[in-house]
Amino acid sequence: MNITLKQLRIFTTLAKSANIGQAALALSLTKPAVSMAIKELEHQLNQSLFERLPNRLKLNSQGELLLPLAHELLSRSDEISSLFDGNQLSGELHIGCSKTIGNQLMPALLAQFRQLTGHQRQSLQIMNSRDVCQLVARYELDLGLIEANVCLPGQVLIPWHQDSMCIIAPPNHPLAQQKQLPLHALDQQNWVLREDGSGSRALFNREVAPHLNQWHLALELNEAMGIINCVSSNLGLSCISELTATDALQSGKVVALDLAKPLYRPLYLVFQENKRQSVLFQRFVEHLKQSVNG
16 A cells, blocks of 8 residues: 555545545646546545535545544644744644634734744634534644534533623613613513524523523624624614624724623634644644633
8 A cells, every 4th residue: 555645635635625626726736637646545545535426525434534644644744844944833723713713812812923933824714613613523624713612522622711792782772771781681672693603692592592581583694793783773782792892882883781790601722632733733722821811
């Protein structure tokens, strides 16, 4: 058996794109070259790795077994390639963040890490928490930072930080003038909320909705600015991170209701349990922990 790194790189790229044409484009290869490499890899392993579906490929159970090992070998290869480039930390780190973390916290954290270590090879994807966990499970991301406990089997979830949440309303809303509101005082209201799978929606479902006899979902949006604008236009209340709402609160576009009990949600780090933790991975996780503790 003579499996090559090139074959594994083609395999992981095809597993991500599920399309031979897209994989070929990403790798600067022809489609026949990609097909031949996969066929040769399957021949050497004496196993099929993909289900051939109309217009796409899907990893089968054997492909799922190979994927984490292929990513580990490619990661080690990249570390060897950059071992003597003068940078203490080598390799590349693929990070996924839920939207509040990615938009409000990660830019500064990345800038600090690059300044402290000189390491520049990090990629960042921003999406909702559930999507982050799915990409972590597929080894397309090394590390996820999420706002809801929606991790999948085989993943490690570590509490990392705490986020203050608020209920926002238009400035002229009757509840805006009241103090120390219990959550049941928010009954019979319209709400503009994030989609299922997001940390904000999970917090609302867990901490707010059980106190309400009746509430109405006026709109469901996947962008915080759209939610803030809808609340400002009297379409409903919303449950949102204070970090995200800071500018709108300071400008008076919306107001935070005075609640009798503050709302908090934990923020988490998530990664695959069997993923090899490189020096770069460990150093970045340590940086994240120190940033919130010090």
